[in-house]
Amino acid sequence: MLDSILEFLATTGVAKLFGSGDFVMIAQYLTMYVIIGALLYLAIVKKFEPLLLMPIAFGMLLANLPGAELIHLDFFFDNYYLEVTADGSIIGTLSTSVQMFLNQIAADPSLSGLVEVVAATDSSAGVINIADAAFENESFMEIFNTFLGDAMYVDKGAVHIKMSAMISEVINHGGLIDLLYLGVKLGIYPSLIFMGVGAMTDFSPLIANPKSLLMGAGAQLGVFAAFLGALAIGYTPLEAGAIGIIGGADGPTAILVTKTLAPHLLGAIAIAAYSYMALIPIIQPPFMRLLTTEKERKIKMSNLRPVSQTEKVLFPIIVTIVVCFVIPDAAALVGFLMLGNLFNVSGVTERLSKTAQNELCNIVTICLGVSVGATANAEDFLDFKTLGIIALGLVAFIISTCGGLITAKIMCWVTKGKINPLIGSAGVSAVPMAARVAQDEGRKADPSNFLLMHAMGPNVAGVIGSAVAAGVFLSFFA
Amino acid sequence: MNALLAVEFPTEYSEVMLLGFQVFLIGIATVFSVLILIWGILSLFKLFFGTKAPKENKPVISEVSSAVTVSSAQDEIVAAIAAAIAFAEEEAPGMKFRVVSFKKR
Numbered sequence: 291m292l293d294s295i296l297e298f299l300a301t302t303g304v305a306k307l308f309g310s311g312d313f314v315m316i317a318q319y320l321t322m323y324v325i326i327g328a329l330l331y332l333a334i335v336k337k338f339e340p341l342l343l344m345p346i347a348f349g350m351l352l353a354n355l356p357g358a359e360l361i362h363l364d365f366f367f368d369n370y371y372l373e374v375t376a377d378g379s380i381i382g383t384l385s386t387s388v389q390m391f392l393n394q395i396a397a398d399p400s401l402s403g404l405v406e407v408v409a410a411t412d413s414s415a416g417v418i419n420i421a422d423a424a425f426e427n428e429s430f431m432e433i434f435n436t437f438l439g440d441a442m443y444v445d446k447g448a449v450h451i452k453m454s455a456m457i458s459e460v461i462n463h464g465g466l467i468d469l470l471y472l473g474v475k476l477g478i479y480p481s482l483i484f485m486g487v488g489a490m491t492d493f494s495p496l497i498a499n500p501k502s503l504l505m506g507a508g509a510q511l512g513v514f515a516a517f518l519g520a521l522a523i524g525y526t527p528l529e530a531g532a533i534g535i536i537g538g539a540d541g542p543t544a545i546l547v548t549k550t551l552a553p554h555l556l557g558a559i560a561i562a563a564y565s566y567m568a569l570i571p572i573i574q575p576p577f578m579r580l581l582t583t584e585k586e587r588k589i590k591m592s593n594l595r596p597v598s599q600t601e602k603v604l605f606p607i608i609v610t611i612v613v614c615f616v617i618p619d620a621a622a623l624v625g626f627l628m629l630g631n632l633f634n635v636s637g638v639t640e641r642l643s644k645t646a647q648n649e650l651c652n653i654v655t656i657c658l659g660v661s662v663g664a665t666a667n668a669e670d671f672l673d674f675k676t677l678g679i680i681a682l683g684l685v686a687f688i689i690s691t692c693g694g695l696i697t698a699k700i701m702c703w704v705t706k707g708k709i710n711p712l713i714g715s716a717g718v719s720a721v722p723m724a725a726r727v728a729q730d731e732g733r734k735a736d737p738s739n740f741l742l743m744h745a746m747g748p749n750v751a752g753v754i755g756s757a758v759a760a761g762v763f764l765s766f767f768a
Numbered sequence: 769m770n771a772l773l774a775v776e777f778p779t780e781y782s783e784v785m786l787l788g789f790q791v792f793l794i795g796i797a798t799v800f801s802v803l804i805l806i807w808g809i810l811s812l813f814k815l816f817f818g819t820k821a822p823k824e825n826k827p828v829i830s831e832v833s834s835a836v837t838v839s840s841a842q843d844e845i846v847a848a849i850a851a852a853i854a855f856a857e858e859e860a861p862g863m864k865f866r867v868v869s870f871k872k873r
Contacts, residue, residue, distance in 0.1 A: 518788045526777065
């Protein structure tokens with residue numbers, strides 16, 4: 291009886307955490323609980339982006355319950371399947387297949403020199419280098435396909451784990467959140483959320499005043515500046531791309547880019563992106579006042595022209611064609627954004643539009659929030675890289691805001707004062723929060739000023755601009 | 769040389785930063801180019817499908833028949849009052865107010 295009780299007690303989370311005697315781990319878990327508490331406080335009490343911060347924070351809690359093991363992030367990383375250690379040995383679930391593949395290659399003298407196993411060092415992961423000529427060698431490819439073809443494929447000069455191998459591992463050995471996380475890994479959730487955003491967004495202010503697109507473009511400056519900054523302080527190009535996109539102030543875009551380029555940073559980047567989006571009313575106003583004069587802030591803009599139904603219907607179709615022809619990698623975001631908008635404006639798919647805006651978007655938001663939050667486990671989340679991401683994310687937001695403001699100031703000067711530069715700050719996506727901030731600042735300068743609809747133009751232009759910026763990173767690095 | 773489960777990037781700091789500047793310039797140029805292209809197309813929209821902006825200080829509803837005008841104007845007033853109340857409640861939760869009078873103009 292006593293043994294049974296002791297056995298049961300040993301399975302509890304309390305025993306797994308405090309019984310380990312690992313004080314660093316205990317401190318990490320407790321710190322995570324403080325962070326989770328702070329995020330829940332921001333979501334519930336301060337109402338900062340509650341629809342996303344709450345599921346993200348709770349997903350973090352679920353991922354940091356000792357012994358619960360609701361998510362197995364290892365399944366989604368290459369080194370779970372194959373890793374070359376410091377002594378040159380091969381470990382991972384595919385180690386047997388890879389070792390047999392290497393043995394076969396070594397046994398064939400005509401293939402000598404085509405494959406080289408490089409052991410891991412303190413500064414770099416171990417890899418198995420394969421000469422370019424190997425992939426044109428029939429004998430080599432036959433051996434490769436025999437031993438590794440089921441789980442790996444060759445693309446853009448590198449060998450990758452097939453998604454089918456990952457899905458198989460998740461289905462055979464995974465849990466609920468592993469299954470939910472597949473929606474992130476496969477890029478399903480960001481696109482579906484973009485469809486909902488498209489259905490909810492009125493692009494009329496942009497169609498009526500297409501000059502707004504320039505401000506949306508100017509506000510992407512922070513994306514590329516943060517990318518450069520991240521590279522300068524030692525992040526890899528893939529990590530830097532994922533960090534830079536925080537400046538786009540667009541959660542789904544940041545998640546799509548990060549899951550592709552740097553999935554190990556997903557938790558930190560998603561939390562930074564959504565937290566800063568929620569803090570836009572605090573982050574932006576000081577820079578808006580710094581970069582504009584009182585006189586500029588009082589500028590009243592003339593009424594926008596009415597937009598015809600034909601224009602509204604043609605807009606999503608043409609934007610999809612133009613953007614995706616230039617940047618095919620942006621199709622997953624822009625295509626679904628515009629599909630949702632077409633549902634809304636066409637006037638013949640009201641049911642689809644309502645579903646995309648409400649039920650579907652809400653369901654996907656829950657799945658996305660929980661699974662993204664669950665990627666932030668104590669061991670990986672609490673390190674200097676996360677601190678760097680939080681700092682660079684803030685810098686990206688600030689530079690994006692300033693980029694939009696400066697572009698708007700130039701346009702104000704060119705149009706001889708017809709554009710209020712405050713609306714430039716709305717060029718960061720964050721719809722409609724950034725436009726509301728521009729409206730509030732304009733009203734503070736002149737209570738009779740009404741900038742909201744004017745600011746919605748650059749605001750929705752920012753959504754398109756950040757999707758294009760994401761496409762640029764994906765086409766360079768994915 | 770291909771690498772099993774790795775993507776090859778420059779390792780020298782100067783090469784990494786060179787790559788960074790290239791991506792920075794190409795990225796910004798691409799974003800501006802695509803959005804300017806869309807701007808151009810939307811400007812053509814205005815020529816082919818656009819409607820003119822209503823002139824300021826001239827109520828649009830004056831051109832509509834009187835019966836519709838009354839209904840539309842009333843709807844607008846109701847909508848404006850409802851929006852003002854909703855905004856006031858959002859700005860200062862718990863704030864109490866009462867309507868003192870309506871004046872016909």
